Amino acid sequence: MIKPRGITIAAHSSGGFMNNKLIVSLRIISLLIFSIAFFQTAEAQSRADRTLLNEAERITEDVFSIAIQTSKGARVYAVRQPSSKMLNAIDQGLADLFSIAQKNNYRKRLNYSDYTIFIARADRTQDGSKNYSPDIAIGAAQYAGSVYDQGGFIYAAGMVLAYNPCAFVFAEHTRDFQRVSDVVRFEGEHLVLYHNDRKLYGKTADHSKGGGHPILK
Numbered sequence: 001m002i003k004p005r006g007i008t009i010a011a012h013s014s015g016g017f018m019n020n021k022l023i024v025s026l027r028i029i030s031l032l033i034f035s036i037a038f039f040q041t042a043e044a045q046s047r048a049d050r051t052l053l054n055e056a057e058r059i060t061e062d063v064f065s066i067a068i069q070t071s072k073g074a075r076v077y078a079v080r081q082p083s084s085k086m087l088n089a090i091d092q093g094l095a096d097l098f099s100i101a102q103k104n105n106y107r108k109r110l111n112y113s114d115y116t117i118f119i120a121r122a123d124r125t126q127d128g129s130k131n132y133s134p135d136i137a138i139g140a141a142q143y144a145g146s147v148y149d150q151g152g153f154i155y156a157a158g159m160v161l162a163y164n165p166c167a168f169v170f171a172e173h174t175r176d177f178q179r180v181s182d183v184v185r186f187e188g189e190h191l192v193l194y195h196n197d198r199k200l201y202g203k204t205a206d207h208s209k210g211g212g213h214p215i216l217k
């Protein structure tokens with residue numbers, strides 16, 4: 001990244017009327033350089049967001065037209081305006097995640113702003129036992145032929161979308177917000193492990209070989 005301030009500092013070392021003019025024009029140039037650097041960063045950021053958004057839309061076949069933040073600063077994309085209960089449940093899930101991560105001496109990715117969370121349309125709202133269970137349908141992939149396979153797809157409570165930035169998706173809930181906090185914490189476990197304990201991450205990432213949540217105790 002360009003450091004435009006160096007130019008201004010150099011100009012300050014000499015005084016005089018002419019130099020004041022020079023300082024002003026150098027300041028303008030500095031400001032221009034700074035603005036260009038800022039817009040380039042913003043553009044790279046929005047490109048990364050676009051890529052992530054495309055990936056989320058490809059997997060869920062939903063359109064995430066709402067962009068919002070939780071009160072603690074986690075980024076949220078949603079198909080519909082999320083309720084405050086949803087947003088608070090997300091913050092609670094992340095708080096639970098961060099506290100269990102700290103207990104395990106993990107330090108990385110423990111900020112709310114490290115997380116981008118997608119709230120998708122629920123592809124079902126009841127599980128096989130008729131319990132309230134808003135889930136998303138996703139391609140079976142490694143779960144094909146397993147007990148989870150519903151014929152080419154599986155129902156999942158949540159799914160990791162990306163590791164940089166940390167992103168995952170789960171379904172919209174209208175009640176049982178404790179389940180939202182649990183899903184957030186559980187999907188977050190994979191991401192925290194990826195960044196802090198790659199070995200344990202590798203052992204626990206694929207549930208088709210058994211094992212579930214919580215992983216961190």
Ligand SMILES: [Zn+2]
Pocket residue numbers: 186187190207212213
């Ligand atoms: Zn999992």
